[in-house]
Amino acid sequence: MTANAEQVMDTDVVVVGAGASGSAAAYALTEQGLKVINLEKLPQTGGTGQFSEGIFAVESKIQRENNHVFTRDQAFKLVMDYSHWRPNAKLVRNYINKSADTIDWLQDLVVHFDKLTSNYPGGYYTWHIYQGRGRAVIDVLQQHFAEKGGKLLVKTGSSPIMVGDS
Ligand SMILES: Cc1cc2nc3c(=O)[nH]c(=O)nc-3n(C[C@H](O)[C@H](O)[C@H](O)COP(=O)(O)OP(=O)(O)OC[C@H]3O[C@@H](n4cnc5c(N)ncnc54)[C@H](O)[C@@H]3O)c2cc1C
Secondary structure, three states: OEOOOOOOOOOOEEEEOOOHHHHHHHHHHHHOOOOEEEEOOOOOOOHHHHHOOEEEOOOOHHHHHOOOOOOHHHHHHHHHHHOOOOOOHHHHHHHHHHHHHHHHHHHHOOOOEEEEEOOOOOOOOOEEEEOOHHHHHHHHHHHHHHHOOOEEEEOOOOOOEEEOOO
């Protein structure tokens, strides 16, 4: 279905962009029972996230199962020292603290992780590689978003198309 300027849509939240951030935010909001519309200016979802191969995390179950010990505190110090304490420390700390929960959240949505590695020679094993690259993760997020009643509109720069409606 093509949406137009005369159409009025009722929603709690509008998420602009359906890349990795937008797709994850849109689904997470529907998980909390909110009505969500996700707008994407391109004909397809994914943004740059569809090209990614894995994500960083510390203290994940996968690391524990593989006996890789690297703590949140160690990761925080390493990142902040490396960048001369210039980034927002609170933001970095939150990102690190939530990283393992993000892996659990994705695994519950049936994203498969098939490799744990380092993303540079001699580095810590923090790199969690998912099957099907980022494209598969975006598709899983968007599928769950639709199942929870979320509305995705693509090509929002011209004549928006509501995905899933006939
Ligand atoms: C080749 C490549 C490989 C990468 N590999 C990895 C990796 O392995 N691991 C990792 O952690 N990171 C990786 N990255 C980085 C990671 O992919 C990005 O940091 C992440 O995808 C950014 O996601 P995002 O949703 O914030 O932004 P984007 O991917 O830029 O998504 C933004 C979306 O919003 C849409 N949009 C923009 N403006 C509007 C508008 N006005 N209205 C509607 N829609 C709009 C865009 O079309 C796009 O779809 C990689 C990046 C690249 C390019």
